[in-house]
Amino acid sequence: MYTLNKCLVHSCKNLALSTFDEDGNITDKQNYCLDHIPDPGKVKEQIYNYIKTHDVIVGLNTAGITFADIDLTDKRFYGCNFQHCTFTNLHSNGLRSRMSMFDFAVFSDCTLLNCNMQFTSFGGCTFSHTLFTGSDMVQNNFNGMQSFQSSFDDSDLYNSRFIRARLVNTSFRNCNIKKTMFLDCRQENVSFKMSNTREAVFDRGGSALFQGVDQTGGAVF
Amino acid sequence: MKIYFHLNLSGFSNCYVIANEVIKEAVIIDPGQITEEIIDKIESDSYKLTGVFITHNHGSHVHGLKTLRKIYTPKIYAADWEVAGNDTNVITGDGKVRIAGLTVRYMALPGHTADSMVYKIGNVIFTGDTLSAGKIGTTNSKYSEFILRNNIERKIFSQQDATVIMPGHGPPSCVGVEKLFNLDIAHVSEKEAVPVIPLSDK
Numbered sequence: 001m002y003t004l005n006k007c008l009v010h011s012c013k014n015l016a017l018s019t020f021d022e023d024g025n026i027t028d029k030q031n032y033c034l035d036h037i038p039d040p041g042k043v044k045e046q047i048y049n050y051i052k053t054h055d056v057i058v059g060l061n062t063a064g065i066t067f068a069d070i071d072l073t074d075k076r077f078y079g080c081n082f083q084h085c086t087f088t089n090l091h092s093n094g095l096r097s098r099m100s101m102f103d104f105a106v107f108s109d110c111t112l113l114n115c116n117m118q119f120t121s122f123g124g125c126t127f128s129h130t131l132f133t134g135s136d137m138v139q140n141n142f143n144g145m146q147s148f149q150s151s152f153d154d155s156d157l158y159n160s161r162f163i164r165a166r167l168v169n170t171s172f173r174n175c176n177i178k179k180t181m182f183l184d185c186r187q188e189n190v191s192f193k194m195s196n197t198r199e200a201v202f203d204r205g206g207s208a209l210f211q212g213v214d215q216t217g218g219a220v221f
Numbered sequence: 222m223k224i225y226f227h228l229n230l231s232g233f234s235n236c237y238v239i240a241n242e243v244i245k246e247a248v249i250i251d252p253g254q255i256t257e258e259i260i261d262k263i264e265s266d267s268y269k270l271t272g273v274f275i276t277h278n279h280g281s282h283v284h285g286l287k288t289l290r291k292i293y294t295p296k297i298y299a300a301d302w303e304v305a306g307n308d309t310n311v312i313t314g315d316g317k318v319r320i321a322g323l324t325v326r327y328m329a330l331p332g333h334t335a336d337s338m339v340y341k342i343g344n345v346i347f348t349g350d351t352l353s354a355g356k357i358g359t360t361n362s363k364y365s366e367f368i369l370r371n372n373i374e375r376k377i378f379s380q381q382d383a384t385v386i387m388p389g390h391g392p393p394s395c396v397g398v399e400k401l402f403n404l405d406i407a408h409v410s411e412k413e414a415v416p417v418i419p420l421s422d423k
Contacts, residue, residue, distance in 0.1 A: 063383070079223070098226070099393065103398050121385075123354070123402065159392070
């Protein structure tokens with residue numbers, strides 16, 4: 001992962017978008033964020049082109065950009081930043097990602113089948129009608145995520161975290177959820193059929209009944 | 222700057238190799254276990270290992286140091302002298318070290334252990350066991366927990382929201398996410414953090 005440069009506008013706290021040289025390769029030059037860049041359309045086009053023409057993408061920063069109708073099949077992302085991005089109608093099979101940040105991104109109508117994403121953060125993301133079926137999602141951060149009509153079926157979610165997540169009509173069928181944390185989750189119509197729920201963590205220190213104390217601190221007999 | 226992540230299967234801790242590609246030097250944070258993969262990474266890219274930073278003196282974060290010192294002669298930075306005896310560059314309080322062409326800022330963050338240190342390189346914070354995704358580190362008393370929580374709020378949550386958190390265990394996160402969703406330090410109410418969308422709107 002490369003250093004994430006801040007926007008050139010002093011008072012701005014946002015991260016700068018990636019810059020490209022004449023050959024279309026990523027450079028380390030400082031740049032503006034999406035809010036302050038003079039020609040956002042041009043940068044967006046450069047980013048789209050870069051993704052289209054490269055299979056291995058390292059250190060790309062696209063914070064805040066909207067991606068629509070894009071095919072990411074067999075693309076590999078290493079140390080990329082997609083914070084606050086919006087992905088609509090994204091399609092991929094075999095996408096690979098390591099150490100990338102998707103925090104506060106929105107995924108709508110996306111199909112990410114058989115992807116391999118490890119040590120990646122999806123904190124505060126929103127997933128709507130998004131499929132991660134048959135994926136390897138080991139040691140990922142899904143804290144605070146909201147998912148609606150989405151599926152993680154047949155996936156490996158080992159050591160991932162879903163702390164304070166909101167799961168609505170979401171399925172985790174036939175998943176490996178060993179050491180996966182679902183603490184303080186809100187669930188509506190969530191299915192864990194065929195998954196190893198005994199190995200997952202749904203409750204911080206075991207239920208109050210097993211601890212022998214109730215919520216108010218008194219003993220339970 | 223390039224960061225390589227390595228999962229130590231023995232203690233499920235995270236080890237990071239931070240390389241400066243321009244001057245071909247690298248530092249390691251928390252060498253819990255030194256494997257062939259890590260050595261290969263350093264050797265294949267011809268990096269000179271100039272420094273090792275220890276977040277705290279627990280086995281899963283320092284065990285690999287013995288192996289590392291047999292091969293390389295890096296400067297070792299830790300808050301506990303016992304990490305490498307007289308070879309330890311003991312760091313206390315807050316400050317910065319210039320090494321491998323990088324500026325490594327360090328902050329003392331006791332609570333999980335008395336010698337807990339947090340390192341910041343560029344826009345990335347290596348928190349060790351003080352803070353991981355959604356949780357703060359374990360402590361052995363209510364007072365330690367209070368101290369740890371206080372320090373996290375003062376030193377980590379004061380960073381930019383986009384600052385990346387690379388913890389000693391578990392997945393990465395960022396300051397913005399932790400401020401909103403950390404179980405132990407809830408900055409905002411649940412209502413604000415997870416806006417409720419009525420089911421009829423779907």
